[in-house]
Amino acid sequence: MERLVITALVLLSVMLTGCLESAYRVGAPITERGHSSTQTFPEAKSRGAQQESEPAPISSEVEKNQEVQIAVYTPPPRFKAKPISSAAVSNLIQTATQQKNAGNMIGAAATMERALRIEPRNAHLWNQLAAIRLMQKQYHQAEDLASKSNALAAADRDLRRDNWLLIAKARRGVGNMSGAQFAENKANFSQ
Amino acid sequence: MTRRTNSKKHKKTKRHNKKRGFWLRRWLIKTGLLLCLVTVGYSVYLDYVVKREFAGKRWAVPARVYGRPLELYPGAALMPDQLLNELKYLGYTKVRYPSQAGSYSRNGSRFLVHTRSFVFWDGKESEQILDLQFSDFQLSSLKTASGKSVGLARLDAPAIGSIYPVHNEDRVLIKRSELPKKLVQALVAVEDRSFYQHYGVDAKAIARAMWANIRARSVVQGGSTLTQQLVKNFFLTRERSLWRKVNEALMALLLERRYKKDEILEAYANEIYLGQDGERAIHGFGLASHFYFKQPLHELTLPKLTLLVALVRGPSYYDPKRHPERAKKRRNLVLKIMRDQGLITDKEVKHAALAPLGITGVKGSSTGRFPAFMDLVRRQLHRDYRGEDLTSEGLRIFTTLDPWVQKQAEKALAEQLRHLSSNKKELESAAVIAxxxxxxxxxxxxxxxxxxxxxxxxxxxxxxxxxxxxxxxxxxxxxxxxxxxxxxxxxxxxxxxxxxxxxxxxxxxxxxxxxxxxxxxxxxxxxxxxxxxxxxxxxxxxxxxxxxxxxxxxxxxxxxxxxxxxxxxxxxxxxxxxxxxxxxxxxxxxxxxxxxxxxxxxxxxxxxxxxxxxxxxxxxxxxxxxxxxxxxxxxxxxxxxxxxxxxxxxxxxxxxxxxxxxxxxxxxxxxxxxxxxxxxxxxxxxxxxxxxxxxxxxxxxxxxxQPVALEMLLPESVEAVWVDPVSGLRAEEHCAGAIQVPYIIGFLPSGHSSCVSKSNGSLFDDLLEGFFEWND
CATH class of the missing domain: 3.40.710.10 (DD-peptidase/beta-lactamase superfamily)
Structure with a gap:
């Protein structure tokens, strides 16, 4: 009997450590990156938010809107993990974004390739090049580039998810519906 | 009566003469007309030739091939030596303060580089003065001269060769507006003083030349105008004959009638033969500047510009690489003529005459410094472009060649092969780096x-x-x-x-x-x-x-x-x-x-x-x-x-x-x-x-x-687990001799080694593992 109780207690504690462990693992990138994100831990979220933009003063918000609706569950907003890149690469990412917004996809791709020459193992750059190829409807390239990004993404779950969603779209683009479904499942799974 | 008969006779002769004169005149007119027709026809033909050749051949510019531009950014794995090597290759000159594009100064591990403006595929990189600081095997800081930090900049792309056609003419096209004033002045002063006045042929110059030649009893002076020289280079063969001279003069006149002086000067500056690099013929001041000095034309100073003008008279006789003394003498003569015509001051002449020739030491070879790489480029290009487009359209081709990597690899290969083949002379080698x-x-x-x-x-x-x-x-x-x-x-x-x-x-x-x-x-x-x-x-x-x-x-x-x-x-x-x-x-x-x-x-x-x-x-x-x-x-x-x-x-x-x-x-x-x-x-x-x-x-x-270390990331579907290397069974870190081996997930070894079963944590470990696998 005593042994059974002890076993049960030990089991319980193991489960708890498991939770803690998993919490640590999910939260880990935050400390590394400064502005990663997670969905599970509000403190992590607010920390990320502070880095992204000025936090809105909550009190004034409440004063303006007298009726405050409280949802049963609000999914925390996602903050895209900002890539850790050198100043050089950040400059290029900015340029590529401008080119993309101006519809200059070829230019944007060229700029991303230049960035990749500087940081060939930066998974975010591969992801962005994949996104450009997707916009150009180069579905096979988009998928393979996103896979490449995944291969270098390590523990960056947000990036993995983004890559899988991108792969899903690319597969849908070529009419591979089951493949797209699989990729979407992977995206949700890596959340 | 006699008078009569005489007069009759006279009349008869007169009539006869009249008749003969009439026939002569008619014959003359006819022949004249025919001659006129032939001349006009010939002129029209020549005019057509001039027009066709001038408009067409003028633009036959070989594709120019560039290596990768050196990217500069804080944190770049770059050494001072590497930068120096690049600057040297690009023909940057070392100065006390780089006030001109294409120059740099160095103070220990700090460089000031005045970059050239350069048009890349993705836009223009403007010239600027960069302040570079090296430390710890990298470029640690990158700023403008005024202290503003710079995220990313690139040097101009190194030219590594060109793709010229079978007749082996190479050139870099230069526009009239890009011709340095001093170069034009020197050229006109030395080669054709009345260039801006004559109609293609300069009678006075011809007379002067003939007089000089008669006095010397040999050809010592040519009376050709720049236009005639251009015609000669453009259309005619090298034979020396009166017929060719006449043709040359005619075409020069036609050329002058059809085109402005500036257009002729531009064509001349691009056409003139200025040297030989193995099989490759160096045409035009644009390429000659790169060939002799590794600098763009507009960066050249007076002594270098006058050297180029000196070469016009005889690129092989005055070849500055083989006959530096001769070349220097001729250059200084050009300087003297310029001073005599009041184009430059005494001080400028003195200063320039003392300057070294400034030829870059690199021995050229007919196919450039990187023949094996160029071969690859040519093969890849020929899949997508017609041969004539590559050799005449003046395309600019940006390649992936890293001249520094190439040079280091060449050095390593030559050195190691020397070691390996002390008694095996025939040993060869090849390498590719990507x-x-x-x-x-x-x-x-x-x-x-x-x-x-x-x-x-x-x-x-x-x-x-x-x-x-x-x-x-x-x-x-x-x-x-x-x-x-x-x-x-x-x-x-x-x-x-x-x-x-x-x-x-x-x-x-x-x-x-x-x-x-x-x-x-x-x-x-x-x-x-x-x-x-x-x-x-x-x-x-x-x-x-x-x-x-x-x-x-x-x-x-x-x-x-x-x-x-x-x-x-x-x-x-x-x-x-x-x-x-x-x-x-x-x-x-x-x-x-x-x-x-x-x-x-x-x-x-x-x-x-x-x-x-x-x-x-x-x-x-x-x-x-x-x-x-x-x-x-x-x-x-x-x-x-x-x-x-x-x-x-x-x-x-x-x-x-x-x-x-x-x-x-x-x-x-x-x-x-x-x-x-x-x-x-x-x-x-x-x-x-x-x-x-x-x-x-x-x-x-x-x-x-200096490669980057190889750190491979574990793929999602691979897991590294501790195993007993002898049995291949699962083990744990503490087990004696256990090693970590990556497996594809789903195919991990199933059994456990005795070391694991002895430990008491295995059940919990399994549970933990199950938890994590599920959680992942």
């Missing part, structure tokens, strides 16, 4: 003599690859995870295989020994032949060929069992392609030598994008690469430790063929993939194994180019 993630070809070495444009072994020496094929065999096996993992036992014991025609093949090990039962990773790391053949036969030859094709093999192969030991002949660049796919973890990128093509007007024409294709699953590629690291750590590639720290974790494979005819090494770092072949052109035994020959060259190359 970016592992991008597939960009950084350097191509076609033989042991750098800059020698002969047989391009990197592209054309198709030789058996020996054990370099083995990673494909093991990849094929590891892609069947239900059958094979890194610890799978293989029999390295003698075997015979009979083919359909009844021939028996008995593969042997390099050391002629049998190693009994070995583990899969050991068989590859130590390159055991018998184990590999057994494995390959059991996996299936077709599977091995499929994997080779996945890795990038394009050439058709004969499917014989001997294929498993490399009885397949490839050129080094093809091997580089195969290893690139491995180096990037299964993502195949076609090797590229060209990035972009711009038109002569700097407009983007074409881009060769980075293509990535996942042709090999990441998990199996990871496992193979793990073993390729083991090759270097403790297998046949151990000798690399002499060149590169084992901490770099480089991966690679040796290859040796029958009777040591070919010595190969292929491998990669975190950023570069490289392949080296060493052997003999006559295919006789070279007496070198892969590790005794090619490895030494490969190691030295890598040492020189």
């Amino acid at each position: 970016g592992s993630q991008s597939g960009e070809v950084l350097a191509v070495l076609g033989g042991r003599t750098p800059g020698f444009a002969g047989f391009n072994r990197a592209l054309d020496a198709v030789r058996p690859i020996g054990s370099l094929v083995k990673p494909a065999v093991y990849l094929a096996a590891l892609m069947q995870p239900e059958r094979y993992n890194l610890l799978s036992p293989l029999e390295d014991t003698p075997l015979s295989i009979q083919n359909r025609s009844g021939d028996v093949w008995t593969p042997k090990n390099y050391d002629h020994r049998s190693h009994g039962t070995v583990q899969l990773h050991q068989a590859l790391a130590h390159s055991y032949n018998m184990a590999t053949v057994r494995l390959g036969m059991s996996v299936g030859l077709d599977q091995v060929v499929n994997r080779l094709q996945d890795l990038g093999l394009k050439r058709p192969v004969n499917i014989y069992p001997s294929l498993l030991l490399g009885a397949i002949s490839l050129a080094p660049i093809e091997v580089a392609q195969i290893y690139q796919t491995l180096a990037s973890g299964g993502f195949h990128s076609p090797l590229r030598a060209i990035r972009e093509v711009l038109t002569a007007e700097q407009q983007p024409l074409q881009r060769y994008p980075l293509i990535v294709e996942q042709t090999v699953p990441a998990d199996a590629a990871y496992l193979v690469n793990q073993v390729l690291q083991e090759v270097v750590r403790s297998g046949t590639g151990q000798a690399l430790a002499q060149y590169i720290s084992p901490q770099m974790n480089l991966a690679g494979k040796t290859g040796t063929t029958d009777d040591m005819r070919d010595s190969w090494f292929a491998g990669f770092s975190g950023d570069k993939v490289a392949v080296v072949w060493v052997g003999r052109d006559d295919n006789k035994p070279a007496g070198l194994s892969g590790s005794a020959g090619a490895l030494r060259v490969w190691g030295k190359i890598m040492q020189n180019i």
Whole structure:
């Protein structure tokens, strides 16, 4: 009997450590990156938010809107993990974004390739090049580039998810519906 | 009466004369008309020729080929030496303060570089003064001269060659507006004083020249105007005859009638022959400036400009590389004439006359400094462009060549081959270096003599690859995870295989020994032949060929069992392609030598994008690469430790063929993939194994180019677990002799070694593991 109780207690504690462990693992990138994100831990979220933009003063918000609706569950907003890149690469990412917004996809791709020459193992750059190829409807390239990004993404779950969603779209683009479904499942799974 | 008769007679003669005069006049008029017609016709014809040639030939500019521009950014792995090398190659001059584009100053590890403006495919990089600071093997700070920090900048792209047509004329086109004022002044002063006054021919100059020639009883002076000289260069042959002189004068007149002085001057400046570089003829001031000084024309100072003008009279007689004294004398004469005409001051002359010729020391060769790489560029271009477009349209081609990597590799190869071939003179070698993630070809070495444009072994020496094929065999096996993992036992014991025609093949090990039962990773790391053949036969030859094709093999192969030991002949660049796919973890990128093509007007024409294709699953590629690291750590590639720290974790494979005819090494770092072949052109035994020959060259190359360490990320579907290496059963970190081995998830070893069952945490460990697997 005593042994059974002890076993049960030990089991319980193991489960708890498991939770803690998993919490640590999910939260880990935050400390590394400064502005990663997670969905599970509000403190992590607010920390990320502070880095992204000025936090809105909550009190004034409440004063303006007298009726405050409280949802049963609000999914925390996602903050895209900002890539850790050198100043050089950040400059290029900015340029590529401008080119993309101006519809200059070829230019944007060229700029991303230049960035990749500087940081060939930066998974975010591969992801962005994949996104450009997707916009150009180069579905096979988009998928393979996103896979490449995944291969270098390590523990960056947000990036993995983004890559899988991108792969899903690319597969849908070529009419591979089951493949797209699989990729979407992977995206949700890596959340 | 007599008078009458006389008068009659007179009349008769008069009439007769009248008649004759009439006929003569008519004949004269007719002939005159005909002559006129012929002359007019001929002139019209000449005019047509002038028009056609002038409009057409004027723009025949060979494509200019550039290497990669050097990227500057804080944190770049760049050394002062490397920057210096680049600046030298680009023809930047060292000064006290770089107030002019194309110059720099240095103070220890700090550089001030005044960059040139340059148009790239993605836009113009403006000139600016950069303040660079080096420390700890990198570019630690990058600022403008005014102290503003700069995120990223690039130097102008190094010109590495041009693609000129069969008649071997090369030029860099210069517009009239780009011609330096002093150059034009010197040219007119020395060659054609009345250029701006005459109509193409200068009678006074001809008379003066004739007088001078008569006095000297030989041809000492020419009375040709610049226009006549242009015509001569443009349309006419080199024969010396009166007829040619007449033609020349006529065409000069026509040219002047049709075109403005500035247009003629521009054509002249681009057409004039100014030197010879092997088979390549240097035409025009634009190219001559690059050829002699490695600088763009507009950067040249007075002594250099006047030297170019001095060359007009006789590029080979006054060749500053072969006859510097003669050239200097002539240059100083040009300076004197300029002063006499009041174009420059006494002070300027004195200063310029003392200046050295300023010729850059690099000996030119007819095909440029990088013939093997240019060969690759030409082959890739000819797939997409017509020959005449490449040789005449003035395209600007941006390639992936890294001149620094190329130079370091050339140095390493030459040095190592000297060591290797003390008594084997005929030894040759070839190498290809590429970016592992991008597939960009950084350097191509076609033989042991750098800059020698002969047989391009990197592209054309198709030789058996020996054990370099083995990673494909093991990849094929590891892609069947239900059958094979890194610890799978293989029999390295003698075997015979009979083919359909009844021939028996008995593969042997390099050391002629049998190693009994070995583990899969050991068989590859130590390159055991018998184990590999057994494995390959059991996996299936077709599977091995499929994997080779996945890795990038394009050439058709004969499917014989001997294929498993490399009885397949490839050129080094093809091997580089195969290893690139491995180096990037299964993502195949076609090797590229060209990035972009711009038109002569700097407009983007074409881009060769980075293509990535996942042709090999990441998990199996990871496992193979793990073993390729083991090759270097403790297998046949151990000798690399002499060149590169084992901490770099480089991966690679040796290859040796029958009777040591070919010595190969292929491998990669975190950023570069490289392949080296060493052997003999006559295919006789070279007496070198892969590790005794090619490895030494490969190691030295890598040492020189400072690669990035190879850190492979565990793919999602791979898990590294502790196992007992003897039994292959699961173990734990604390177990004696336990090692960590990566497995493809779903195919982890199921049983536990006795060490684990003795410990009491196994149940909880399993639970924990289950939890995490589920949670992931």
